[in-house]
Amino acid sequence: MALMDLANPTRFLALSGRVLPWLSGLALATLAIGFLLAFRAPADYQQGETVKIMYIHVPFAWLAMFGYSMLAASALGILVWRHPLADVAHKAMAPIGAVFAFLCLFTGSLWGRPMWGTYWVWDARLTSMLVLLLLYLGLLALRSAIEDPNQAGRAAAVLSLVGFVNVPIVKFSVDWWNTLHQPASVFRMDGPTIHSSLLWPLLICALGFTLLMLALHMAAMRNEIHRRRLRVLEARAAAEAAYA
Amino acid sequence: MFGEHGFFILACYGVSALALGGLALWIILDGRSVRRRLNEMEARGVRRRSAGRSDA
Numbered sequence: 001m002a003l004m005d006l007a008n009p010t011r012f013l014a015l016s017g018r019v020l021p022w023l024s025g026l027a028l029a030t031l032a033i034g035f036l037l038a039f040r041a042p043a044d045y046q047q048g049e050t051v052k053i054m055y056i057h058v059p060f061a062w063l064a065m066f067g068y069s070m071l072a073a074s075a076l077g078i079l080v081w082r083h084p085l086a087d088v089a090h091k092a093m094a095p096i097g098a099v100f101a102f103l104c105l106f107t108g109s110l111w112g113r114p115m116w117g118t119y120w121v122w123d124a125r126l127t128s129m130l131v132l133l134l135l136y137l138g139l140l141a142l143r144s145a146i147e148d149p150n151q152a153g154r155a156a157a158v159l160s161l162v163g164f165v166n167v168p169i170v171k172f173s174v175d176w177w178n179t180l181h182q183p184a185s186v187f188r189m190d191g192p193t194i195h196s197s198l199l200w201p202l203l204i205c206a207l208g209f210t211l212l213m214l215a216l217h218m219a220a221m222r223n224e225i226h227r228r229r230l231r232v233l234e235a236r237a238a239a240e241a242a243y244a
Numbered sequence: 245m246f247g248e249h250g251f252f253i254l255a256c257y258g259v260s261a262l263a264l265g266g267l268a269l270w271i272i273l274d275g276r277s278v279r280r281r282l283n284e285m286e287a288r289g290v291r292r293r294s295a296g297r298s299d300a
Contacts, residue, residue: 047251050252050253052251052253053256056256058262070272095267106259106260107259111256188299216271220271220274223278229282230282230285233282233286233290233291234285243269
């Protein structure tokens with residue numbers, strides 16, 4: 001099946017209906033294995049047991065950026081190809097990405113209190129991640145503020161493309177500025193700097209959360225397609241009632 | 245269990261579980277509500293033009 005064939009709402013519903021239960025089950029199983037390994041992993045020599053927070057904080061940070069990148073890709077689909085499924089994908093991702101961005105900030109803040117002595121500092125990494133959360137919330141507010149769904153979709157697409165400039169800023173902020181937040185320790189040119197006993201549980205947790213995000217996104221997309229069909233039927237019923 | 249910083253660790257995992265569980269529940273309930281309303285409309289005889297030839 002060609003990739004473009006999937007970009008049809010009816011085919012997407014049929015395929016996602018078959019894939020979603022397996023994807024959800026795989027996500028939960030991967031997370032269960034990840035947490036089992038994470039809670040059996042040794043304490044870090046500097047962070048002690050608070051390193052356990054990293055097994056959720058780091059995936060939340062990666063996925064908040066991944067979710068926004070998917071928003072930007074969907075925005076291209078809306079503005080360039082005007083594809084309805086791109087708008088569905090865009091609308092479905094915004095609340096999910098917002099939750100992951102919030103959890104990244106929340107868990108990072110609770111990790112910072114015992115490790116840095118403060119819940120928050122206005123350094124480049126933390127501030128750019130807060131901007132990412134505000135962008136997600138802005139997209140949700142923008143869609144709900146514009147009544148016409150097509151106009152709302154295009155406006156949200158433009159905002160998400162403009163806001164995408166913040167994603168590399170989040171990623172490279174620790175390299176470009178002198179920050180309290182530590183530099184990258186997994187995705188580096190010279191390889192990870194984390195010991196394998198901590199790295200593997202982190203990667204498995206990250207895979208589990210990625211599968212969970214994809215499953216939530218797929219389910220939210222299915223809801224949005226059904227909602228649009230319902231809107232069409234309601235409009236038709238109202239028109240028929242008016243002519244009767 | 246987690247030493248002197250147990251509160252911070254448990255709070256992180258607890259709030260994350262609540263937030264993600266709440267998000268999943270919201271999506272599931274939203275889906276049920278929309279599909280129930282769709283079924284009601286179709287039971288009243290209101291159908292999409294393409295429903296007969298392309299619906300899964």
